[in-house]
Amino acid sequence: MDYIVQQTLNALSFGAEYALIALGLAIVFSIMNLVNFAHGEVIAIGGYTMMVMATLAFKNPIIIILGAVLAAIIMALFLERIAFRPVRYADATTGLLTAFGVSLILQNLFLLLVSPRPIAVTSMYFLDWPIRLGPIQISSLQIFETLATLIAILLLVLFLKKSLLGIAMRAASLDFEMVRLMGIRANRVIAAAFAISGLLAGIAAIFIIARRGAVDPTLGFNPVLKAFVACVVGGFGSLPGAVLGGFLLGALEVGMLVLLPQSYGGMKDAFVFAIIAIILVWRPEGILSPPKEKGDKI
């Protein structure tokens, strides 16, 4: 029983990380139909910023955290400006390829400018200490990460429900042109979406670094692939779908790791994806696919 509770908590914390990253993908996709694979490199920028700040002898963790998050936001906005704005009205494939290209270029820049190998960044270790609840053991990091994800979701929902910009972003996910016809600047809405995705990437970077204690060029790319799967299964473009998909993927991964006999262990991912495939047969658009219907364009 304790073991089941323990592994359930582990699954939750896996899911929280996927959900956090998936949200960053979903918020951009919902507005721009852009699968931003470069989101991982925005996370990596957060990590490399922490590395640079540590070398520059910044000690205060709050300043390092703020610096990393700020760097991620600026990076997200910068990428939107130089890479994604020129292809904003191109079809989805062009956007996808652009994002892949940007991701590849950035990974190799990290590799050439910093190092192909992991570089230690231990300034976030302080977030991680063991907590024992009877026979259950969790890490403070698991709690922080799950809490941060939940708070991020809550604040995001509040923002999207209560602020004009948030409402405009929701509206834009359905009918961008009509939002412009309300006099709301397209650039502002898109920049807001990228800034939020950058913020989420920055937060994710803090937790990833706190756990891994090192940065390397693929720091963000691998988690983003997982988050992409989470978005697909949850329903691409749906924010609740991204969160649900993230937690579902976390549960599936931990479940398969624990339940599969060792001799089938190499098939873990195959089983995870088989289950996801079955879900997609049942709901081809993902579990919580966002509303698609649009009025006729003018």
Add this chain to the structure above:
Amino acid sequence: MTVVPLVLLSLQKTNMLEVKNLSVFYGRIKVVHSIDFSVKKGSCVALLGPNGAGKTSTISSILGTVSSSGSIRFLDKDISKMHTEERVKLGISIAPEGRRVFSNLSVFENLFIGSAIREDRKAADEEINAWLKTFPILDERRDQAAGTLSGGEQQMLTIARALMSRPKILLLDEPSLGLAPRITRQVFELIQDLKAQGMTILLVEQNATEALKLADFSFILNSGNVIASGSSEEILNKGDLMSSLTGVEA
């Protein structure tokens, strides 16, 4: 000899919207061919014509959502190079064809986003409440997704949303499309009310009978050209033209 320019000048002054030599393109295809028309302040002008005549393209070009050439002057300013958002801020608002309410937003949020460009938040909020009072059915569904409203209710919401920005001119694109006759009447009553309150309106309609009742002046489009214009009376007198183009018996 000097009288003529003066007259022109005075005409120009009262023209809120003046379109000259307007052509509209979809890619390389020209769908509207160098048309001229104007809308005087406080008047209701109708663009009539059959399906595919270029009415919606014309109205879209005024807000800059399709590419066009020629001059579009609004309040004596050339707006043809402006972004859509800037044109809206100058005081042009649209209730588009197909209504295009934000179906994933609540009724309230639809009205709220309609007031996006306004600075006077408090007055805008009061106005939202006033609209909700005007249409009790919208008030009942204040917090429901607008997608759950009926077609007529959505049309009322679309017009109310367009008015929330306090426009100087209201563009109405096929407000009666797909509505039951009883609802259509209600919509036109609302437009009549707006006109009575002094709102400048550019109306695109296939339902020429109702449109002509409202309009002070009409332009008839066919295949991207203005083929006739005049007061409703003049248009109705050209009976053959009307029936052949719009199916309305004069």
Add this chain to the structure above:
Amino acid sequence: MRYPMTQGLRKHISGINMTTIAIIKNYNKSNIREKIMKQFLKNLSKILFVSFIAFPAFGDTIKVGFPVPLTGEYAPYAEIQGAKCMAEIINKNGGVNGKKFELLVQDTGTDTQTAISLTEKFLEQGVIAIGTIPFSDTMIPVAQIAAGYGVTILQAQSTQVEMHTGIVDNFISNVSPDPFTAAAAAEYALSEGVKNVVLLTSDDGGSWSAKTPLWFGEAIENGGGKVLSKMNFSIPTSDWSPQVAEMKKLSTTPDAVYISSIMPDVGVLIRQMKAAGIDAWVFGSDGLDDPSLDSVADSDKSILDKVAFGTLAPSQPGSAMQAFQKECKAMGMPVDGMFPALGADVIMAIAYAVEKTGGTDPEAIRKALRDADSIPVRTVESVSFKKNKSHAERTVPVIGFKDGVRVLLSNTIPSFVPSWK
């Protein structure tokens, strides 16, 4: 910041920095945007497809080809830094029999097809040996092409067992295959009284991550120990809590865990095991041999007390490798980590064979390498290919930590190596 590259490359990169700034400054002037984009791409291509010859040719030179991964997934394993530094050292001292080294280096971007094309190009330019992407799916086709020219694939760091099954004859690895590192680690573990072990395996890194733990287990069982459990993981893994929970569930507490995976992943495992109160050794392979492992002890010196790994060359303070790295750094040619440093051995082995044969005939070079009883190299005293032909016979160091600092725990040729061919 570390720059794992040469001056030439660094120049290209400072060039791109300037351009990037120019882009940021001028981007708003949209009429020049296209021009800037072109410039940007041009500069980028300089970096990504950088092609340069390290040393000017002086007539009769010893050409060695390196179609290697400077970018992409396997870039961490490139041996270039050490090879270049060693070549420079030899050249400065007058070369070998008056012949100087000329290294032909070009980036494959971790792509096999590119490696093959570059190999063909280098072969035409007369290289006598080649080092490439250290994975069998690249090494095998590259070796097959090089065979036609009599040229040897001389790999600084390849531990893959697939290369020693006789599939190609012109392949020589400067190090011992994975079973040796696993066996050396097991030998040390047994000497520490380790009995019950848990093996973490993954199919994601081929035999290196899937079988090396099993060889470790075999060597442990050969010494009277027991494999308690095998557990799966993926590469990469950044959270080991499910596996750690499974370890806690075992009825017998493990004395040691073995894993062959990459950093920083294993660092996370070490910390999570410690946090969970599992007081077991963590043994590993050369994948742990990365400076970022040392940083795990930043906040707690004792955390690495029971961490050790069998690796390819000793890298503790005072080792030959560290002396080499220091020398290179002083020359302005930094060599970061073990894999780059191993490049030095390849250059020294070639130098030995050139001297021995008095020429640069590639087949004679290969024969000389395989005939020698002992070839002096840089990261260890000497290697020999006489016994194994396709890989070196050399001592396998086991590195551990004391107060967070690397110490050499043992450095022998393991007496029991599980059968692996």
